[in-house]
Amino acid sequence: MTTIVLLVALAFVAVAGFAVVATPDPRRQAITLSLFSLCLALLFVALQAPDVALSELAVGSAVVPLLVLLTIRKVGGR
Amino acid sequence: MACYGVAGWLLLIGAIGIVRSRHLVHTVVSLSVAQAGTYVLLLGIGYQDRAGAPIVVQDQRRPVVDPMVQAMTLTDIVVSATITALLLGLTIQISKRHGTVDPDELRALRG
Amino acid sequence: MTLRARTWLCAAGALGVAVLLVTAFLRMPEFGGTLHLYRDLALPAAIARATPNLVSSVNFDLRALDTLGEETIVAAAVVGTLSLLQPSPAERERIEPQRGYVMPVVKLAGYLMLPVTLLLGIDVVVHGHLTPGGGFQGGVVLATGWHLLYISGSYPALKRLRPIDWCEYAEAAATGLYVVAGLAGLVIGGAFLANVLPKGEFGSLLSAGTVPVLSVLIGIEVAAGLVVLLARFLGQGLIREEDP
Numbered sequence: 001m002t003t004i005v006l007l008v009a010l011a012f013v014a015v016a017g018f019a020v021v022a023t024p025d026p027r028r029q030a031i032t033l034s035l036f037s038l039c040l041a042l043l044f045v046a047l048q049a050p051d052v053a054l055s056e057l058a059v060g061s062a063v064v065p066l067l068v069l070l071t072i073r074k075v076g077g078r
Numbered sequence: 079m080a081c082y083g084v085a086g087w088l089l090l091i092g093a094i095g096i097v098r099s100r101h102l103v104h105t106v107v108s109l110s111v112a113q114a115g116t117y118v119l120l121l122g123i124g125y126q127d128r129a130g131a132p133i134v135v136q137d138q139r140r141p142v143v144d145p146m147v148q149a150m151t152l153t154d155i156v157v158s159a160t161i162t163a164l165l166l167g168l169t170i171q172i173s174k175r176h177g178t179v180d181p182d183e184l185r186a187l188r189g
Numbered sequence: 190m191t192l193r194a195r196t197w198l199c200a201a202g203a204l205g206v207a208v209l210l211v212t213a214f215l216r217m218p219e220f221g222g223t224l225h226l227y228r229d230l231a232l233p234a235a236i237a238r239a240t241p242n243l244v245s246s247v248n249f250d251l252r253a254l255d256t257l258g259e260e261t262i263v264a265a266a267v268v269g270t271l272s273l274l275q276p277s278p279a280e281r282e283r284i285e286p287q288r289g290y291v292m293p294v295v296k297l298a299g300y301l302m303l304p305v306t307l308l309l310g311i312d313v314v315v316h317g318h319l320t321p322g323g324g325f326q327g328g329v330v331l332a333t334g335w336h337l338l339y340i341s342g343s344y345p346a347l348k349r350l351r352p353i354d355w356c357e358y359a360e361a362a363a364t365g366l367y368v369v370a371g372l373a374g375l376v377i378g379g380a381f382l383a384n385v386l387p388k389g390e391f392g393s394l395l396s397a398g399t400v401p402v403l404s405v406l407i408g409i410e411v412a413a414g415l416v417v418l419l420a421r422f423l424g425q426g427l428i429r430e431e432d433p
Binding site for chain 2: 192196199200203206207210211214217218220222223225227228231232235242244247248252256259262266267269274320321325329391411414422
């Protein structure tokens, strides 16, 4: 059971990571990055790391996308 | 093994993203994907089947996963966030100085 | 080099790295195996110091020196970003607070969430040695919660309630106090950052010696640092573009 959960979470992370890199428009990347972090946080929970999952959730899906959006507003998208 | 594989995949895909990037913000975000590979690798090393999270009681019987790598990952995430902020700050400065955030155009300017 | 040539070169390099990585992974300890030397050492040490959360025990006690280094990186990165994003005198004249329309529902949600998030952040910081959490996570939650005011659309309110100067002082003070705590350990316990405070009862709020103290210091540092960072990024958005 745990193995299946782990494999599913790993697959999600692999796909989401590819999606982040393959998104050419940085504006949309803020959203895919946020989703990627969410997948990572789920994986970390499956890997028995609640501390790390909490941290990734707060940093990866909130702070970093916010910084990215603010930067794009300043420098412009593509 | 799948876990290590995904860690390597994230690292490589992030690196390819950096190389193919046409926008500096995209470069920075790709770097953070590559860095996510290190989180997955570290936590993968510390994982043990049927072991609990490293929150214990006084007479702990059930095995727990390795807390050392988790502490390292934690540090890694926070450092990664601040470095991302630093790089985004640099991006804003570059855009102000050179009026472009395309790495190829920047080289043409020899900025 | 064209994008095409660059991609091919990178693909070749990535292939080489992939081969190296796979050979390395094949010789690594099996995934999910029982061989964890650090865990076997950290577990008894953490229990002896009454710290149920092993990750906090490693971060703020067993390997507290690493955390000092990490804290210094954060402080340096924040200082670097601040100096990069310092508005120039010419830009300072073009700063104008803008006010867009925000739906009342969003505003209300923002104001309701604000105290909840701040309380949650404090809770995560002070219980770092007992439950998942600690200075890093709680600090980020605190800084993010503060900026719910921005989502609520009241930048003036955020500006009033965001004592940037004090955040800068708090960040520096927390970093300094961490070193002071370390020196206290050196004087009393004979080792830098030694856990010298009474360990207390296993599982109670005031236990684990210096772990909660250092956790709170890191929480202050991370929260203050992120607030200052976000403030600078938000401030950049307020500078009107130069008329071409």
